[in-house]
Amino acid sequence: MNSFGNKFRVTVFGESHGERIGVVLDGVPAGLALAADDFAADLDRRRSGARGTTSRHESDAPHIVAGLYNGHTTGAPLAIEFDNGDTRSADYASLADHPRPSHADFVAAHKFHGFNDPRGGGHFSGRLTLTLVAAGVVAKKMLAGITDPSAPPSFPRTDEGVRAEPSSLELCRATRKKSEEQRGNPLYKTPGPSGIEITSRIVSIGGSSDSAQFQGIIEAAMSAGDSVGGVIECTATGVPIGLGEPFFDSVESLASHLLFSIPAVKGVEFGNGFAAAALRGSQNNDPILAPDGRTATNNAGGIVGGITNGNPIVMRVAIKPTPSISQTQNTLNLLTGEIEPLEIKGRHDACIALRAPVVVEAALAIALAQLI
Amino acid sequence: MNSFGNKFRVTVFGESHGERIGVVLDGVPAGLALAADDFAADLDRRRSGARGTTSRHESDAPHIVAGLYNGHTTGAPLAIEFDNGDTRSADYASLADHPRPSHADFVAAHKFHGFNDPRGGGHFSGRLTLTLVAAGVVAKKMLAGITDPSAPPSFPRTDEGVRAEPSSLELCRATRKKSEEQRGNPLYKTPGPSGIEITSRIVSIGGSSDSAQFQGIIEAAMSAGDSVGGVIECTATGVPIGLGEPFFDSVESLASHLLFSIPAVKGVEFGNGFAAAALRGSQNNDPILAPDGRTATNNAGGIVGGITNGNPIVMRVAIKPTPSISQTQNTLNLLTGEIEPLEIKGRHDACIALRAPVVVEAALAIALAQLI
């Protein structure tokens, strides 16, 4: 349904033209330094603005309404909400009974017997990916660990001169004291693997892998009242050996589960992916070079037997062309059962792939945060 | 964690003195007529006001921010939020490092290393039961079915003169048409068992089962700066045979799981409960009287083998006395490790049991809504 995960649980709600959308994150460790500003960079990357993206402008200011106290997560659920501002529902009036081809309108009307909110795609809108990006920001923080060398924890040391693990109560006391003197400094390094970093890039648009042509391809599609797809590559480095669970909770299973939740994703591959199917074993195998798991090649994309092997995770995601196009299309009139021409107004991206990389990163970050 | 259920999933968030608290309900069927007013009766029953309840006054107005369109649920997650208004965090300033006896303060500080929100108990506050009551209102609607004889569905009939089951698309069309003409009338009866009704009553206060004495017992405790406990009995009628799953998802398992999530609940029993342990089998067995499952007695409280048997579900819940009392108590100073006297200010209930019945009903309603 609208939740994912057992250890780091993401629950989303909201509709494109409703009052607000939001995400509840459960399983976030207490003591993670977090502020609304931390979301800015990733939200900006998702925001529209470039040629080829929608002209709908949302402030997209995250509102942390629960789970945060004195600038740190509390261990209780973190709730982050976004107001829906610049909506023009009128654009969608005629769409309620004229499902847009290759959108969820038709299946939503069926499945929910016509009670679904049709405005802007309702709950099926790409706007909901905003909540995934917000969840991704928190997941990335969990994966990166907190590193603040200026504020090291200062717990008593043992006779041997080596720092003893502080007790739970010592940690508590230190936090209480610290929060009175110098709020905002994280007390301790978040447990978990430090240093997982996730990046992504567009590797092709409209079939071309020459990035110099991307802008031209998109503008040509726009001029024709059309749209165009693309492929995103996402990489995670600093991944420890051993993330992922046999049998069903492989890293690939969890990541693909989340990726196929993103509207417009139609393909996912890891490492050589579909290309591996054309190779021989001697070409596709990755010889192990050292006890740290380093391999001579990374054809597996960092995942073997569903489990990370210490090499970078590499995956590619196919994004279909935006189904909303300006060209007139035919569709069914749900009320009459007749086929009628449809002109989609609204404001849409000519190439969703431009905004998708940060959403793809979020999906991978959420999947990995399950496993640490 | 902070979610419960696979088919009807309840996710709660918020803190007593945070900006707002909320609940996300997933798995609510589309087409349920719902308005903020529907919550009034149950929220009123939980609200403070009577002698023995806290003087904190909240408007407790439910704000449905997602999942509702044209007065009906959409099939997408329903998000209901409540603003926190009348908070006096100053009352709690000294409590951050002086955990109140038999409250969650001490364990929360430990578990979350001092990062928990201590104001008013934070996420552990009884205020969170507001979200359970809201979830219970929706669950009760799901259990009751919609009955609006004035607006019967009018689908085509077959030649034989008997109404054919409408197709998904016919339902969709009828909804679309209806919503333009006559919004607010439910189109169809919600699927599921109709007629489950849940009620509850206080069966004892401070050890007395004489309801005429309840008020006196509570006032005596208040005069002494003290508090008092009670027992709630909750009954569900109109329950079909067969709800509940072997092995682990018995009705008793799901209901008790939810009930023990309610702060102050320390005991749960079904049917004869603890009294059954003192009986012989010939006294405790319930002879079946008819094919509808009716039994001569209902010692089982309507549940056999973890599954409903068509008789009323009967359960009792022990509510401990409010741990916040006006009398001075000793407690630990978390920062110094010393034992110090503690005076709890704030505003508290002398007898939480007075407000608990509607929360207990909500827990049972949520459990049953999992199973239909």
Next chain:
Amino acid sequence: MNSFGNKFRVTVFGESHGERIGVVLDGVPAGLALAADDFAADLDRRRSGARGTTSRHESDAPHIVAGLYNGHTTGAPLAIEFDNGDTRSADYASLADHPRPSHADFVAAHKFHGFNDPRGGGHFSGRLTLTLVAAGVVAKKMLAGITDPSAPPSFPRTDEGVRAEPSSLELCRATRKKSEEQRGNPLYKTPGPSGIEITSRIVSIGGSSDSAQFQGIIEAAMSAGDSVGGVIECTATGVPIGLGEPFFDSVESLASHLLFSIPAVKGVEFGNGFAAAALRGSQNNDPILAPDGRTATNNAGGIVGGITNGNPIVMRVAIKPTPSISQTQNTLNLLTGEIEPLEIKGRHDACIALRAPVVVEAALAIALAQLI
């Protein structure tokens, strides 16, 4: 359904008179020393034999068919099975259509449209608690930690003379080497809290708490062709502070969820339980005495706000009298709808409470194993 838990998942299968019953345990850490003999003590405690227990004799030999290698758990699912030997299905022939009062026969026939296996109660049989006890043995091992002073891990030490945490690969190497030289010795201490110990006792039979009278009460019931109930108290010591999750996964929620899965359990209470409802706050509160969480009293039964507070967990469980009695009872003939006299043959316990303590312990152990 028939699984419980996200981190330590217990899945049961089988019927009373089928070929075998079994349990799959997922989330068991690798490296736990385990042998069939480890189950003997707890299985013996559940086995029949004493006066008042059934004369059905099963060898109850656990068969570990997966997840074990060289005497240690592997990290893969542990599957433990038990053959069903001494079954007399003929005793149950007439019961298929004559549901025994206060047994699951009637609801099972309804729920599964008559396709349920009625022999000996089928999947609803108390025999299934054998799988819970087996799961409990493993859970108790996880809770206790492995302590084998004769075989300390011998990993390199740092310059400062303090043992460094071995890397995953160092652990792996040591295991491989050890297993060649000296199989059967555990290599390392299982992570997790060490020293949780769970015990239980019968606190009342047939309403009497005088253990000297228990045997007489049971024999009197047997002589009358009747049965009798009892109450079990279960205690866990060595519990660390902080187990349990807000909101829904309180220790009480998880434990009661499991306890109410056990056939014949009709009531569960923690600490003072129902007695707390008769007390004032000043009587029921537990003053904290020291930074380790020790309280002057333990009225809360070691759980506050749903989370362990470092004091022993104490709970009591009501077991109803065995519904199978020798006295003739009336019941429904499912085929005719008539009420007819029923004589239950088979072999049954006059007092299930005698065999229940180890099952109650298992339920608590499984619940706690979720939380470490």
Next chain:
Amino acid sequence: MNSFGNKFRVTVFGESHGERIGVVLDGVPAGLALAADDFAADLDRRRSGARGTTSRHESDAPHIVAGLYNGHTTGAPLAIEFDNGDTRSADYASLADHPRPSHADFVAAHKFHGFNDPRGGGHFSGRLTLTLVAAGVVAKKMLAGITDPSAPPSFPRTDEGVRAEPSSLELCRATRKKSEEQRGNPLYKTPGPSGIEITSRIVSIGGSSDSAQFQGIIEAAMSAGDSVGGVIECTATGVPIGLGEPFFDSVESLASHLLFSIPAVKGVEFGNGFAAAALRGSQNNDPILAPDGRTATNNAGGIVGGITNGNPIVMRVAIKPTPSISQTQNTLNLLTGEIEPLEIKGRHDACIALRAPVVVEAALAIALAQLI
């Protein structure tokens, strides 16, 4: 972990060279006619034998040990087991410390600190897909519905001459009676969508889509002591509109989650998949033609917004070349940390893709069985 699904839950256990492997299926409706023979066809398709498949011969006889009574499922968990017969663990002796490149050996040793069962890949072995195929057989039955025109249910009809829905007890009675007279005939049509049929085919081997060349490509690889990959296409027809849940439980999410659990799967795409990323929206959109959801093209592969649209589901899955090859490869000695040459003995498939189609079908069937 080793379970998947909430409504139709699949739990697997076992190791390649252990005593037996098995699968527990929960959520199977009562009354499904099932026999060991029903598994034969699919198990045969997975079995080795053709050129290019392993010479290990297993009888692969399914042993249904629980959940079946009188030839029908009972509603209790269905447990199906397979003995491991023809194992040659000696072949794997040297592999315990010499992880095979691109196998799970290295990550398993790390993750489980050397306690994993290394024989034949242990729990990571492709042999475990046998349990998926068995689960798939049951899932396919659930999806197909039972159609036995010779044994229609014969419940009383109403005055209007139209068959009334039988009550639960009527169904129960009819089952009981039927099972005495004429066992083996299903009583009623399984609820759920009837007629989903799942098929699959190999669309390329070693990069070639010309099926006439497949055998030659495989034999050339074998001659070179090498292996080769392939691509499987899987199609489901008869799919009703509306399967799949927003947001996270899209059909694509659930199917890919399961598919990436299958060893050797490295890519999954639906409809046009990666090819869609090279198209324009006007090329990739599927115009709706009729109220039943039929579209002019099926570029979406039957899934829009994560939900089925009534057209066939079409997906393709990339299978990497078998990592076990006869050529000498270098690998790490886990004990010494040195790189050493490795010769893999054992018996392996030169082209796993030959045996994969029925496993891919099973994954899709299990995913869809979640959603009905």
